[in-house]
Amino acid sequence: MVKYVAQRVLLMLMTLLIITFMCFVLVRMLPPAELPLNDTHTQVIEARREAQGYNKPYLVQFGIFLKNVLTRFDWGVSDKLYLGQDVAEIFISKLPATMVVNLYSIILSIPVGIALGICAALKKNTWIDHTISTLTMVCISVPSFVYAFIIQYILSYKLGWLPFLMKAGTDYFSWDMFVSMLPPILSLSLGVIAGFTRTTRAELTEVLTSEFMLLARTKGLTKMQATVRHAMKNCMVVVLPSIFGEFIGIMSGALIIEKIFAVPGVGNLYINSINGRDYPMFMMLTVFYTTVSLLAAIVVDISYGFIDPRIRMGSKK
Amino acid sequence: MNNQNYEHIPQEMFQLAQRDANIHDTKLETKSRGYFADALLRFRKNKSSVVAAFIIGFLILYAIVAPIISPYTIKDKDATYVNYPPFIEGIANLGIGIFDGSVVHESQNETQLAYWRGIAEETGMDPVIGIVGTHETVTKFRGQDRVTISYKLKTNKYYETGIQYRVLSYEEFEKIQQYQNETGVQVIYPYVESKDIFDLTNPNIWYKVTDTRGTPELDADGNFIPAYSTNKNMEGAEYNSIRIEGDDGSYIYSIKKSGAVQVRLCYYNYYKYVVGHEPMFVFGTNSMGQDLFMAIGIGARFSLVFAVIVSAINLTIGAVYGAIQGYYGGAIDLVMDRIADVLSAMPYIVVATLFQLHLAPKVGIVPAFLFAFVLTGWISMAALTRKQFYRFKGQEFVFAARTLGASDWRLMFKHVFPNSLGTIVTSCALIIPGVISSETSLTYLGIINLSDFAGTTIGTLMSQGQTAMTTSPHAMFFPAIFFSLLMISFNLFGNGLRDAFNPSTRGLED
Numbered sequence: 001m002v003k004y005v006a007q008r009v010l011l012m013l014m015t016l017l018i019i020t021f022m023c024f025v026l027v028r029m030l031p032p033a034e035l036p037l038n039d040t041h042t043q044v045i046e047a048r049r050e051a052q053g054y055n056k057p058y059l060v061q062f063g064i065f066l067k068n069v070l071t072r073f074d075w076g077v078s079d080k081l082y083l084g085q086d087v088a089e090i091f092i093s094k095l096p097a098t099m100v101v102n103l104y105s106i107i108l109s110i111p112v113g114i115a116l117g118i119c120a121a122l123k124k125n126t127w128i129d130h131t132i133s134t135l136t137m138v139c140i141s142v143p144s145f146v147y148a149f150i151i152q153y154i155l156s157y158k159l160g161w162l163p164f165l166m167k168a169g170t171d172y173f174s175w176d177m178f179v180s181m182l183p184p185i186l187s188l189s190l191g192v193i194a195g196f197t198r199t200t201r202a203e204l205t206e207v208l209t210s211e212f213m214l215l216a217r218t219k220g221l222t223k224m225q226a227t228v229r230h231a232m233k234n235c236m237v238v239v240l241p242s243i244f245g246e247f248i249g250i251m252s253g254a255l256i257i258e259k260i261f262a263v264p265g266v267g268n269l270y271i272n273s274i275n276g277r278d279y280p281m282f283m284m285l286t287v288f289y290t291t292v293s294l295l296a297a298i299v300v301d302i303s304y305g306f307i308d309p310r311i312r313m314g315s316k317k
Numbered sequence: 318m319n320n321q322n323y324e325h326i327p328q329e330m331f332q333l334a335q336r337d338a339n340i341h342d343t344k345l346e347t348k349s350r351g352y353f354a355d356a357l358l359r360f361r362k363n364k365s366s367v368v369a370a371f372i373i374g375f376l377i378l379y380a381i382v383a384p385i386i387s388p389y390t391i392k393d394k395d396a397t398y399v400n401y402p403p404f405i406e407g408i409a410n411l412g413i414g415i416f417d418g419s420v421v422h423e424s425q426n427e428t429q430l431a432y433w434r435g436i437a438e439e440t441g442m443d444p445v446i447g448i449v450g451t452h453e454t455v456t457k458f459r460g461q462d463r464v465t466i467s468y469k470l471k472t473n474k475y476y477e478t479g480i481q482y483r484v485l486s487y488e489e490f491e492k493i494q495q496y497q498n499e500t501g502v503q504v505i506y507p508y509v510e511s512k513d514i515f516d517l518t519n520p521n522i523w524y525k526v527t528d529t530r531g532t533p534e535l536d537a538d539g540n541f542i543p544a545y546s547t548n549k550n551m552e553g554a555e556y557n558s559i560r561i562e563g564d565d566g567s568y569i570y571s572i573k574k575s576g577a578v579q580v581r582l583c584y585y586n587y588y589k590y591v592v593g594h595e596p597m598f599v600f601g602t603n604s605m606g607q608d609l610f611m612a613i614g615i616g617a618r619f620s621l622v623f624a625v626i627v628s629a630i631n632l633t634i635g636a637v638y639g640a641i642q643g644y645y646g647g648a649i650d651l652v653m654d655r656i657a658d659v660l661s662a663m664p665y666i667v668v669a670t671l672f673q674l675h676l677a678p679k680v681g682i683v684p685a686f687l688f689a690f691v692l693t694g695w696i697s698m699a700a701l702t703r704k705q706f707y708r709f710k711g712q713e714f715v716f717a718a719r720t721l722g723a724s725d726w727r728l729m730f731k732h733v734f735p736n737s738l739g740t741i742v743t744s745c746a747l748i749i750p751g752v753i754s755s756e757t758s759l760t761y762l763g764i765i766n767l768s769d770f771a772g773t774t775i776g777t778l779m780s781q782g783q784t785a786m787t788t789s790p791h792a793m794f795f796p797a798i799f800f801s802l803l804m805i806s807f808n809l810f811g812n813g814l815r816d817a818f819n820p821s822t823r824g825l826e827d
Contacts, residue, residue, distance in 0.1 A: 011658075018659050026671045141804040143754050145761060146797045149783065157787050255666065256758060260783070274670050274764055286667045294662055 005302055012294045016287070023286050024065060025058050027279050033079045041084030048077050076280035081272055087280045091269065091288070098253035098265030100172045101184050106246050109189035110196060114239060117200025122227070124205055132197060139194035145256045148187040152260070156183060165262040184261040188254055192246065199242060203235040210234075237308045241300040248296040252289050352739065359817040366813020369806035376803055380621060383614030388594060391615050391772035395606035397481070397584055400789035401474050403601040409473065412446075416599070418475045419446050420788075424467040431533045432521065433472065435541060436479040439506065439523050439561075440583045444477035445470055475596055479521040480506055481584045484577050487554055493582075494558035496590050503559060504586040507545035507568035508579075514544050520581050546572075553578030600795040604781045609792065612773050613799050619771035620803075623683075624752040627690045628745050634691065635698020636741060640729050642699065643706025650703075661696045668692055669759055683770050690752060701744055705737030739818040747811035750804050757800060775800050 032054065035042040052068070053061040068074040075087040082090050120132040139147075155162045167180040207213065208231055216226040253267025262268070266285065273281035350358070361367060384390075404418030422429075430445075437443035450469040455462050485493070493504050506523070514522050515529045524541035525534040536542055545568045553571035560566065571578035589595050600609035642653045669689040676685035709715065710733055718732050759765045760776030767774050775796050782793030 015659050015662050019663050022663075023667060023671065026675060030674055137808065138801075138805055141750070141808040142801045143758060143804065145758070145779065145783075146801050149779075149786065149793050149797055153786060153790055153793075256762060259762065270666075271762055271764070274666070275762075277674075282670070286664065289664050289667075290662060293664070 001305060004305070008298050008302065012298055016291060016294060019290050020287050021062060024062050024283065027283050028054075028058060028061055030279065033277060033279065035079060036083070039083065044084055045077055045079050052076060075284040078278055078281050080276045080278035081281060082278075087284050090281070091266070091284060094264060094266050094269045095251065096170070096172055097166075097263055098258070098267065099250050101166075101181055101258075101263055101265065102188065102250035102253070104178075104181060105185045105188040106192060106250065108185060109192040110243055110246065112189075113193040113196025114200050116193065117197040118204060118232075120197065120201045121204035121208065124208075129201075133201070136194045136197045136201075139190045140198065143256075144187055144191055144254065145260060147190055148183070148257055148260045151183050151186050155186075166264070168264070181263075184257050184263050187257050187261070196239070196242070200235065200239055203238045204231060207231045207234045237304070240307055241303040244303050245296040245300040248299050249292060252292045356739065356817040360813055363813040363816065365809050366817075369809035369813065372802060372806040373810055376617065376799070376806070377621060379799075380614050380617035384611045384618070387599075387608055387611035387614070388592075388597060389608040389611050391607065391612065393592075393607065395588075395602065397478060397606070398475070398588075398596060398598070398602050399606045400604050400785045400792050401596075401598060401602045402789060402791050403598060404473075404475050405597050405599060406595050417446060418473045418601075419471050420474045420477075421449060422470045422472060424452065425470050426465070426467055428530055428532050430468065430470075432531060433470070433477070435524055435533070436477065436521050438541060439521075440476070440479055440503075440585070442473075442476040442585060444472045444474075444479070446473055447471050475585060478584045480523070480581045481587075482520045482579060483582050483587070484574050484579045485571075486577050490554055490571060490578050490580065493587075493590060494556065497558045501559065502586050502589065503561060504582050504590055505556075505558075505570050506581045506583060507543075507561060507564065507570055508551070508572055508581055509544050510546045510548065510551070513546065523581075545569075553580075601789070601791045603778060603792045604785055607773070609778070609795050612778055613775065613796055615772045616775040616778055616796070617799065617803070619767065619774055620753045620756060623687070623756060624749045627687060627694060627752045628748045630687075630691050631694040631698050631748065632741065632745055635695035635700075636702050636734070638695065639699035639702025640706055640734060643703035644710055644725065644729050644733070646707070657696045657699060660693050663693060665689070665693055665755060666759070666764065670764060673765055681770075682765070682767065686756075686765060686767070690755070694748070694752070697748070698741065698744070701741055702737065705740055706733055709733045709736050740815075743811070743814040743818045746807065746814050750807035750811065753807075754804060 032049065035045055051064075053064045065076075068076075073088055075091075078085050078087050078090065116132050116136075120129045123129050152164060156164045162182050163180045164183075165180070166184060167177050169177070171177055208227070213226055213231060216230050217223070221229070251266070253263065253265040253270070255267040255271050257263070258265045258267035259271055266288070269281065270285045270289070272278070273285060402418050402420060403416050405416040408415060409417040433443075433445045437445070447470075448468050449471050452467045452469070454465050454467065456465065457463070490505075496502070497504055509520075509523050511518055514524075514526050515531075517526065517529065517531055519531065522531055523544060525544045526532060527534045533541055543563070545564075547567040547569065549569065551572045552569040553573040556570040560568065571580045573579075585595070598608050598610065600613065603609050603612060638653065638657075642650045669686065672685045672689040672692070673682065676688060706729075715728060715732055718728055723732070757774065757776040757779070760767055760774045761780045762776075763780060766777070768777055778796040779793060779800070782789075782791075782796060786793055
């Protein structure tokens with residue numbers, strides 16, 4: 001198991017390094033952002049660029065970049081959006097908003113999703129199942145910005161229950177803040193709920209028809225006991241890893257939702273850095289998003305082995 | 318039992334059972350059904366998928382037909398009719414509450430009611446559709462209760478626009494007069510000097526007012542008193558056309574304005590003069606003043622064509638790549654899989670951005686966009702093909718073909734590939750909505766702007782609608798509903814197709 005994990009992590013680091021290198025070269029090949037004349041930051045940025053090895057071969061530049069990142073966590077300075085400020089600092093200041101919103105969203109959506117999935121699986125082929133399955137399908141197909149619009153229009157505008165945009169400020173745990181976060185939380189949740197409902201339903205229906213369930217009932221367990229003790233356990237083999245994956249993913253902000261609801265988070269920063277052509281920022285966020293998605297994939301894969309002994313045995317070969 | 322022992326049975330007693338007939342299997346009485354026929358049959362059983370297929374057909378038809386039948390083109394941008402709600406004059410006149418260009422105004426007081434009445438009386442088009450609600454507020458005024466009534470009104474935004482000031486050249490002014498003479502439609506209305514109406518600049522006030530808020534001065538019968546200018550010294554150009562009712566020939570219809578004339582014109586009628594027909598926006602207009610009915614069609618055309626091209630390219634690349642991977646296996650498979658892994662881990666937004674920055678100036682924005690989709694898009698196709706190849710390559714018919722001396726290439730594409738074709742092609746139906754969705758999100762975010770090439774896209778329309786969401790929700794609503802329908806039906810259709818082509822689910826759904 002340890003060997004397997006080490007293998008996967010090494011492979012991930014390799015992938016990450018290659019992607020970073022490709023993006024890095026492509027970004028550095030672009031002409032660097034023009035700096036405003038007569039600005040105090042201009043000289044600083046130019047000095048920093050000199051130190052980062054602009055105009056040297058790309059491999060040398062990449063070496064300097066890696067060294068800076070690994071030794072001092074120095075990702076360069078923003079040269080467009082936040083002139084002269086440290087990219088890493090801005091990024092860290094944006095992280096809490098994203099994490100709080102995403103955390104609330106998964107706390108809300110995972111139980112709801114699993115509960116709906118169980119409900120649909122137990123009542124298979126009744127109107128309850130059909131309703132849940134149809135809604136799930138709709139939520140998965142329709143992209144998030146459509147229901148962000150519906151939520152904003154109905155809850156915020158027509159009924160006036162919720163504010164349009166997220167409140168500014170850093171008091172992430174105050175009640176006002178929570179209320180103002182509800183629209184993005186809801187918009188984010190719908191997709192996650194739908195995903196969990198679908199997985200749980202599919203998995204549970206399969207488990208419920210298997211033979212050990214029949215055996216459990218034959219030996220005298222009630223339907224409730226059999227479902228909770230045997231079916232749920234097996235169904236969770238698939239559901240739990242994706243929960244871990246979700247938790248890793250809370251750091252990466254949803255791009256569109258954050259933009260619509262003005263969440264001062266990472267996703268918003270990413271879009272701004274792309275639209276504003278702020279390359280150092282773009283570079284850092286690209287590495288960040290790639291890392292998070294790779295990490296989530298690894299955690300999902302490895303946790304299968306931790307949860308289910310059968311899979312652990314299989315990995316030995 | 319009568320056991321008899323026959324010891325010597327004479328040979329003559331034996332008879333051959335089948336002397337003449339050949340022994341062979343009897344032919345099956347039932348009709349045989351091929352793979353595709355079977356899949357089609359099972360697909361048809363899935364009601365929701367069939368409905369989805371029809372909806373897709375309808376949406377495609379819409380995308381083809383709507384821009385043709387709409388009287389507008391993507392280049393028609395109206396500066397006044399911006400974010401105006403759906404309106405068709407013929408249906409609006411029926412008064413059934415649809416296509417009436419209606420907007421709701423909250424808390425309107427008497428002065429504003431008079432303002433609407435003013436427009437109705439001057440242009441002959443009553444903007445007020447109906448009073449939705451009244452609200453009474455009681456306030457204490459010098460010790461006495463004073464009741465103020467405010468109304469919630471539903472008005473026609475097209476009629477409500479009423480009169481506008483416009484500066485016209487002399488020729489234009491002449492032409493409009495000619496048009497008026499030919500059609501009898503009053504476009505130009507008598508001029509009102511702002512000094513006569515408390516320096517108000519609202520072109521819709523043509524009556525005498527008593528204060529700067531525009532409270533009208535009424536005569537004994539409760540009618541408006543016109544404040545039209547009769548000052549001949551101000552007159553910009555000779556006016557020889559139809560005059561409004563009650564004009565004894567003394568009103569002036571234009572004033573001088575540095576080499577041109579300024580007039581008050583009824584925008585609705587002016588629009589008819591310019592465009593040749595009355596405004597007809599089935600889905601309303603967007604923030605660019607474009608007809609949404611047509612714009613959605615234009616955007617959908619691009620999305621659909623683009624998605625089909627991307628899927629076709631991805632299918633080809635993915636099939637070849639996956640075939641090589643799956644057929645040879647081993648080290649080749651491992652290396653190729655790593656390459657695919659690295660590419661698939663790149664966030665697509667990064668790929669799209671970088672391709673746009675690097676390639677778009679050289680090869681144009683759409684090819685760059687296409688490359689971005691192809692770069693990572695083929696991976697899922699390759700994975701699918703690889704799986705299918707692993708499934709089939711060890712089977713007897715492949716060995717047989719190999720024994721007969723077939724080359725690798727022939728084995729791959731003559732023997733294995735056709736067997737996996739069904740699965741691969743059906744997955745295309747699930748890739749198309751994915752491409753449309755990503756394309757729409759990117760244009761919605763404004764990361765890629767395709768308006769120069771495609772005219773507009775659904776994503777662009779939605780981001781334009783988003784900005785004016787509260788005042789004109791229709792501008793977001795119609796593109797969103799179109800897009801959602803497209804997504805839902807494509808997913809339903811794709812799922813149905815996949816299930817139908819998957820032999821292992823056969824008989825399960827019954």
